[in-house]
Amino acid sequence: MTHFPDYLKTYPNADGPFPFHIGIHALERGFRAHRHDFLELSYVISGRGSEAVNDVRHDMVPGTFTFVQPYQVHELFTEPGSTLLLYNCMFSMDLLMDAGGHGDGLAELIEPSALPPYTTFTGAMAERTRFLIDDMMREYEGSETWRLPMLQARLKELLICFDRERRKHRPEAASAAPPLKKGAAVWPIIHHLHRNYQEDVTLSLLSERFAMSASRISEVIKEQTGQTFVHFLQDLRLRHAASLLVSTDYSVVEVALEVGFGSYKTFAKIFRERKGVSPLAYRKAKRPV
Numbered sequence: 001m002t003h004f005p006d007y008l009k010t011y012p013n014a015d016g017p018f019p020f021h022i023g024i025h026a027l028e029r030g031f032r033a034h035r036h037d038f039l040e041l042s043y044v045i046s047g048r049g050s051e052a053v054n055d056v057r058h059d060m061v062p063g064t065f066t067f068v069q070p071y072q073v074h075e076l077f078t079e080p081g082s083t084l085l086l087y088n089c090m091f092s093m094d095l096l097m098d099a100g101g102h103g104d105g106l107a108e109l110i111e112p113s114a115l116p117p118y119t120t121f122t123g124a125m126a127e128r129t130r131f132l133i134d135d136m137m138r139e140y141e142g143s144e145t146w147r148l149p150m151l152q153a154r155l156k157e158l159l160i161c162f163d164r165e166r167r168k169h170r171p172e173a174a175s176a177a178p179p180l181k182k183g184a185a186v187w188p189i190i191h192h193l194h195r196n197y198q199e200d201v202t203l204s205l206l207s208e209r210f211a212m213s214a215s216r217i218s219e220v221i222k223e224q225t226g227q228t229f230v231h232f233l234q235d236l237r238l239r240h241a242a243s244l245l246v247s248t249d250y251s252v253v254e255v256a257l258e259v260g261f262g263s264y265k266t267f268a269k270i271f272r273e274r275k276g277v278s279p280l281a282y283r284k285a286k287r288p289v
Contacts, residue, residue, distance in 0.1 A: 006034040007226060009235070011090040014038065015242035015286070018148050019092035020155070022133075022140050027084040033075040037225065037235070039110070040068040040090050041158070043133050047084040050077045053117045060084060063126045065162050066118040069110050070190075071225050087133050093194060095152055096159075106156055109163060111187055119166040132158050186220040197236040198260040203229060237261060238274055245283040252279045 012021040019038070030049065044064040051060050053074045060066075060076070068074050070093065078084045096106040121129045136154040139147055189210055193201060203214035210217065218229045225232050237259040244255045256267035271279050 006032060008034050008036040011038065014090075014092075015239060015246060017243055017247040018095075018151070019243070020089075020095060020140070020151060021091070022087065022089040022137055024137075025086055025088050027076060027078050027086070030078045030084070031076040033073055035071050035073045035226075036090075037070045038090055039070060039093055039096075040088070041162075042066045042068075042089070043087040043129065045085040045087065047082045047086075048079040049082065049084040050079075051075065051118070052077075056116075058116070058118050059120075060086075061120060063121040063129075064118060065121060065129065065158075065165075067109070067159065067162055068117060072117070087137070089133075089136070089155070091155065095155060106159060107191070109159060110191070115163075115166050115170055119162060119169065121161075121165060125161070125165060129158065129161055132161070186217075186224045189217060189221065190224070193233060193236060197233055197240070198258065200262075201233060201260075233260075234270055234274075238271060241267070241271065241279070242275070242282065242286075245279055246286045255279065 013019060014021075024045070027047075027049070033052075042065070044060050044062050046062055047060075049060045050057055051066060051074060053066070053068060054072050058064075058066075076084065093107075093110060096109070132154055136151060136158070139150050139154065144150070189206060189212075192206070192209070203217055206212075206217050207214040212220075221227070221229050221232055227235065240259040241255050241261075244250055244258060245252075248255075250258065252268070253264045256264045259267075261267035261270075268279060271282070275282055277285065
């Protein structure tokens, strides 16, 4: 039986209309092995340590930028006698898509690649990156007009700088075709589910679309995410539902239909099982007074 480390499913604002959070963390003893279904980036401000992403370890020093993809297992280690101070940003992959659900090219960052998931900025690039992430923090904590579009723009700019920098130091990997590796075949399917979970998605339809047997699709989703196909699809729908309950006046029935549940009764039952409260109770608890 495959063992999976802690599975973290939420973060501040994960259920909001703009699923994004950034903060500064001080780690004296690292952070335990875990994985999650959202994207995460970090930028080391001071201190020293290391990080393992899918069992591949790299140093963390001031200027180190790491981009962790969904379902990757990662663990942080702080060097004895040091405190690792770093920016930590968590966000939905939806923020890398345009309004139509298509990638602006940045969706390619989530594809399997021979490129490393980190780089260390130095010199002028370190100054530029630090300015961008500092400014992103200011925007996040502020209330200026166009705040959310600016946050999304800063996020994309940071990721572009990261990708350019790692390609500069690994040109052979940037030009080479990504090696085949376990889990690679599932990413197009996961992307498809993230974009189409509101529709009537079944294993049979996925099998036709991706020329893979339904049983194999179920297997690779389980291998990559630790969840069954049904559980994974329900989680995507429930996350959207939680956001709609907090940010709109849709009735609970309308929310259920909007996110892809064909039955209000099924939606209410699964929502209570996963969240511990009814949809209406969740709305009352989470909606600002």
